[in-house]
Amino acid sequence: MALVPQYIKALIPYKAGRPIEEVAREFGLDRVIKLASNENPWGPSPLAVDAARESLVNVHRYPDPASRDLRGELTRRFHVREANVITGNGSESIMAAIMRTFLLASDEILSAENTFVGFRVLANASGRSKVWIPMRGYRYDLSAMGEAISEYTKVIYIANPDNPTGSYVTVDEFDAFMAKVPPRVLVILDEAYFEFARDLPDYPDSMHYRYDNVITLRTFSKAHGLAGLRVGYGFAHEELIENLAKVRLPFEPSVPAQAAALAALRDEAHLSKTIEGNRTGMRVLREGLERLGIPTLPSAGNFVSMDLGDAARAAHINDAMQRRGVIVRHLSWFGWPTMIRVSIGLPEENEIFLQTLGDVLARP
Numbered sequence: 001m002a003l004v005p006q007y008i009k010a011l012i013p014y015k016a017g018r019p020i021e022e023v024a025r026e027f028g029l030d031r032v033i034k035l036a037s038n039e040n041p042w043g044p045s046p047l048a049v050d051a052a053r054e055s056l057v058n059v060h061r062y063p064d065p066a067s068r069d070l071r072g073e074l075t076r077r078f079h080v081r082e083a084n085v086i087t088g089n090g091s092e093s094i095m096a097a098i099m100r101t102f103l104l105a106s107d108e109i110l111s112a113e114n115t116f117v118g119f120r121v122l123a124n125a126s127g128r129s130k131v132w133i134p135m136r137g138y139r140y141d142l143s144a145m146g147e148a149i150s151e152y153t154k155v156i157y158i159a160n161p162d163n164p165t166g167s168y169v170t171v172d173e174f175d176a177f178m179a180k181v182p183p184r185v186l187v188i189l190d191e192a193y194f195e196f197a198r199d200l201p202d203y204p205d206s207m208h209y210r211y212d213n214v215i216t217l218r219t220f221s222k223a224h225g226l227a228g229l230r231v232g233y234g235f236a237h238e239e240l241i242e243n244l245a246k247v248r249l250p251f252e253p254s255v256p257a258q259a260a261a262l263a264a265l266r267d268e269a270h271l272s273k274t275i276e277g278n279r280t281g282m283r284v285l286r287e288g289l290e291r292l293g294i295p296t297l298p299s300a301g302n303f304v305s306m307d308l309g310d311a312a313r314a315a316h317i318n319d320a321m322q323r324r325g326v327i328v329r330h331l332s333w334f335g336w337p338t339m340i341r342v343s344i345g346l347p348e349e350n351e352i353f354l355q356t357l358g359d360v361l362a363r364p
Contacts, residue, residue, distance in 0.1 A: 007127045015333050018322070029325045035343040035353055036329040038163065038193075038303045040225030042277060042346070044260065045270040048226065051263035052256040063255045070253075070262045074233055077265060078207055083238035086245060089252040091192060091217040091232030092118050097248040098155065098215065099126045102186055107154035112140045114335030116159045116190065123157075138297050138305075139167040146180035156181065159190040160204070161197050164334050164341045166299025168197055174204040178211060186240070187214045193301040195223035195271065196278055200300060212237045222302060223274050224264040229257040278302045281344035288354040292361060303343045311337035320360045326353055 017036030024032045067087040074085050088094040099122055103109075109123045113132035123130050129152065133145045140158060149156075161168040169177075181187060189206045197203045206216040215236035221227040231253045234241075253261070264270070285304050286296050297305045308314045311332065318330035318340055331339040342353060 005127060007124065010124075012124075013121065017329055018327055020327070023322055023325070023327055027323050027325070032325045032327065033345060033349045033352055034327045035345050035349065036327045036341075037227070038222060038301065038341075038343045039227050040222060040274055040302070041344070041349060042225065042270075042274050044225040045264045045267035047267045047270070048224070048260040048264040052229070052260040055256045055259035059255050061255065062251050063253065063258055065250045067253065067258055070231075070233075070258050070265075073262055073265050078235065080207075080235055081238070084235055084241060086234045086236070086241050086248065087253055087258075088232050088234070088248055089254075089257075090221060090230040091190065091219045091234070092122065093230070093252060094217055094232055094234045094244070094248070095119060095122050095188065095190075097244050098186070098188060099123075099128075101244050101247045103128050103154055106152060108150065108152040109155045109157070110145060110148055110153050111157040112145065112162075115140070115157070116163050117334050119157050119159070119188075119190070128154075135165070138165040138307075140169055140173075142169060142173050142177040146177050149180060149182070149185065153185050155186050155188060157188045157190065159192070160206075161193045161300035163192065163301060164303070164305050164329070164331050164336065164339070166297055166301045166303060166305055168200070168203060168300045170202040171204040172202070174209075178209075178214075181213070183213050185213060187211070188217060189214055190217045192217070192219045192222055194218055195275060196302050197300040203300070207235065212239075215240055220261045220264060223271060224261070225270075225274070226257070226260055226264060229253070229260055231257045231261040277346075278344050281347065281350050284347070284350050285342065285344065285354070288350070289357075292354070292358055294357075303341050305331065305336075305339055305341040307336075307339045309338055314338050314340050317357070317360055321353075321356060324356050324359070326356045328353075 020032045020034050071082050071085045075082050103126055108129045110131045113134045131148050133141055133148055198205055215234050217234045220231040289296050294306050314330055321328050329341040331341055
C-alpha cells in the first residue's frame with residue numbers, strides 16, 4: 001500500500017513474553033509461572049494498590065496532564081526542580097516522544113547492537129539512519145561507540161543496566177565516553193533497573209551528573225511492581241523537558257497510575273523488600289544454574305541470562321520449559337539466539353524453575 005512508508009512495512013513489532021493464560025490454555029496446564037518479563041514477583045506496594053483503588057472514583061475525569069503531585073514527589077526525592085522532570089506511559093512512551101521531538105530527517109541514531117529491543121523497534125519506526133555497534137563480551141563497547149559518533153549523530157541510547165545481558169557501564173567508562181560526546185548529541189540513559197544497581201560501587205547513577213545533553217529515563221514497572229499501570233519518568237535539562245512536554249500525549253499517565261506511583265515512591269519498606277528478595281533470588285538462581293552446568297552472565301538487574309552456546313538447544317529448552325509450565329525468555333528476537341533469560345521469582349518459583357530445568361536437561 002503506497003500510503004505506508006517502506007520502513008514501517010519492514011518493521012517487526014515488539015514481541016512480549018507470553019501471558020500465563022495463553023501458555024496454560026495451549027498446554028492444558030493448571031499451574032504456570034512466568035519468569036520471562038522481568039516483573040516484580042512480590043507485586044506492587046499495598047499502599048499503591050490502595051491509592052489506585054481509591055482513585056477509581058475519579059476516572060471519569062482526565063488525569064492531571066502535568067502529573068504535579070507525582071512530579072513534586074520526584075523532585076523532593078531526587079533533588080531536582082519540577083522543570084527537570086517529565087512523566088509518561090512507561091519510559092518507552094518518553095523514548096517515543098524523544099524521537100518525535102529531536103530528530104531531523106538527516107539525523108542518525110547510535111546504540112549497541114542487541115541492546116533493549118524496545119528501543120530498537122522505536123529507532124526503526126523513526127525512519128532515521130541507525131548505527132548499531134556490536135557488544136564486546138556482552139557489554140556496551142563505549143570506546144567503539146565513541147569512535148562511531150559522526151556529524152549526523154543526534155541520539156545515543158545506553159541502557160544501564162542493559163536488558164537482556166544484565167551488564168552495566170561503569171563510572172570510568174561513562175566519564176570517558178561522555179568526553180567524546182558533542183553537546184549537540186542527546187544521550188538517553190535508560191535506567192529501568194536502577195534500583196537493583198544503585199548500590200554497586202562503580203555504577204554511575206546519572207543523578208550525580210548534570211550534563212545538559214543527557215536525559216535519564218526510569219520506570220515504575222520493575223522494582224516498584226507497577227508494570228500493568230505503565231508509569232515512567234525522566235530527568236533532563238529544563239529546555240529538553242519543555243520541548244518534550246509539547247510533543248508527549250497530553251493525558252499520561254492515567255489517574256490510577258499517577259496515584260499508585262506516588263504511593264509506591266513513599267513505600268520505601270516495600271522497595272527494600274524487593275531489592276533484598278532480588279539479591280537473594282539472584283544468588284539462588286546463579287548457584288543452582290552452576291550446579292546444573294549452565295554458565296550465567298553477571299547481572300545488575302532482576303534477571304539472569306545464560307548462553308547455552310547453541311541456538312537449537314536454547315530454543316528447545318525454552319519450549320520444553322513452557323510445556324512444563326515455566327515461561328522463560330528465549331533471546332533470539334533480541335539478537336542472542338543461543339541465550340535464555342530468566343527473571344528472578346519468588347523463592348518457590350525459583351526452586352520450581354531449577355527443578356524443571358533439571359528435568360528438561362535430564363529428560364529432554
